[in-house]
Amino acid sequence: xxxxxxxxxxxxxxxxxxxxxxxxxxxxxxxxxxxxxxxxxxxxxxxxxxxxxxxxxxxxxxxxxxxxxxxxxxxxxxxxxxxxxxxxxxxxxxxxxxxxxxxxxxxxxxxxxxxxxxxxxxxxxxxxxxxxxxxxxxxxxxxxxxxxxxxxxxxxxxxxx
Numbered sequence: 001x002x003x004x005x006x007x008x009x010x011x012x013x014x015x016x017x018x019x020x021x022x023x024x025x026x027x028x029x030x031x032x033x034x035x036x037x038x039x040x041x042x043x044x045x046x047x048x049x050x051x052x053x054x055x056x057x058x059x060x061x062x063x064x065x066x067x068x069x070x071x072x073x074x075x076x077x078x079x080x081x082x083x084x085x086x087x088x089x090x091x092x093x094x095x096x097x098x099x100x101x102x103x104x105x106x107x108x109x110x111x112x113x114x115x116x117x118x119x120x121x122x123x124x125x126x127x128x129x130x131x132x133x134x135x136x137x138x139x140x141x142x143x144x145x146x147x148x149x150x151x152x153x154x155x156x157x158x159x160x161x
Contacts, residue, residue, distance in 0.1 A: 016089035023090070039093045043085025046100050050078050070109060077105050 024032045054075045061068035077099050085096035098104045 012089075012091065016091055019090050035090075036088050039097075040086055040088070043082065043093065043096055043100075046097075047078060047082035047085060050100050051075065051082070054078055073109050073112065074102075074105055077108060 020032060054071060058068045058071040058075065061071050081096040081099035083096075084092040084099075099108070
């Protein structure tokens with residue numbers, strides 16, 4: 001994992017630098033810099049609008065009683081898109097603009113769900129979870145006792161006399 005991150009943090013900037021130099025030689029340095037600034041401004045605007053839409057979808061899901069896991073993942077991908085769009089570079093801009101497209105986010109979300117399902121194992125039949133084939137060593141049993149249960153969100157305040 002460390003090696004992958006190291007290659008990512010070294011490889012991407014080196015690749016971006018090569019693209020800058022090749023494009024700068026072809027279309028000129030001022031034009032290349034103008035493209036970088038324009039994509040950053042356009043990316044910030046699109047990130048803001050997509051982020052507000054994702055926030056609205058989140059609020060709608062919560063108010064309807066639905067678990068907003070897809071909306072949270074969309075918001076996270078939009079946040080990542082905004083970060084890479086503000087990073088100067090053509091490769092990072094391509095990744096950022098791609099993450100702002102809802103269809104691309106759906107594909108990425110499906111891939112992440114698949115990867116997460118491989119790593120997470122739910123044991124038991126609680127809350128409608130399907131029974132899983134786990135061994136006794138994979139299961140942690142916890143005994144719980146509810147000491148106090150309250151339906152209000154404010155703590156009770158008793159008058160002392």
